[in-house]
Structure formats: structure tokens, C-alpha cells
Amino acid sequence: MELLLIRNKRKQHYIDGILYINNERFCDTDENAFTSLPAGKYTITRVMCKQYERNMPLISEYNQKPVLCCDKCKKIEDINNNSLLPCRCPMLKAGNGVHKRTDGSIIIGTRITEGALKFPQKALFLLSDNIRKAITRHHTITLEILENSKE
Numbered sequence: 001m002e003l004l005l006i007r008n009k010r011k012q013h014y015i016d017g018i019l020y021i022n023n024e025r026f027c028d029t030d031e032n033a034f035t036s037l038p039a040g041k042y043t044i045t046r047v048m049c050k051q052y053e054r055n056m057p058l059i060s061e062y063n064q065k066p067v068l069c070c071d072k073c074k075k076i077e078d079i080n081n082n083s084l085l086p087c088r089c090p091m092l093k094a095g096n097g098v099h100k101r102t103d104g105s106i107i108i109g110t111r112i113t114e115g116a117l118k119f120p121q122k123a124l125f126l127l128s129d130n131i132r133k134a135i136t137r138h139h140t141i142t143l144e145i146l147e148n149s150k151e
Contacts, residue, residue, distance in 0.1 A: 001134040003143040014115035028111040044141040059090040094120035
């Protein structure tokens, strides 16, 4: 399964983009401009996140074993889509805005305005289901991030 993220707008605090699955538009994305991943190719795996208490799509270096900081990640009592996580742990995840998203993650959903998304849970549920099915079928999941953005 191939995911393609095309970053199409970069402003001071955020990067807007579009996520494609196997060359079909899937959803909009947002990233914190200060902590975003560099453009390039990555591997997606599923890991059990103790913060969200569910399997989450983790982004790691292409063809490398994921580096997990789960042992150092202190459990947050009241977590929500926009909580600041204690460790850098880049994932594809639900969220409405990028200002607290300093963990290298990419939030997904439907664009409301620059730097903000709605319906993130729906997008995450559909993406997670696609990833789960691909892993069950022993498919490799890649994410390629391309810069097409203008200030």
C-alpha cells in the first residue's frame, strides 16, 4: 500500500497537504512547520500506543525497524485529539490543529481553513482500517512526502 503526502502550502506555523492512498485522494493533512518530518520516503507500521490505548500508524525511516520511545513516554491522564504528547513519536493521527502537535505527527481530516481540520476521527478510522487490512495481507506500507509548497 502506497501513501503519498503532497505538501501544498507552507506558512510560518503549519504545513497543509493532501494524502493519497494508491494514487487516489484520501484526505487533507496538517503538520506543525517546526517539527514536521523532512520530505522523503518512510515506512508505516502499527504499534499499540499507551496514550491512545489503540493501535496507531507509526511513521519510521524507510526500511528501518521503528524506534519506539514507549518506555520513556509518561502516560497522560486526560488525553484527547489535541493533547501534547510527552515524546517525539511521528504518527498519522486525528487532530484539529497543529499548534500543540510538536511530536512530528501528521494530522488527517477535512480542511476547515489553513492549519485546521474537521472530522479527524472518521479519516483516522478509515486509514487505520486500510492499514490493518494491508498488514494482514503482508503488504508493505510506505509513505512518501513530497514538497510542493509555497510560502
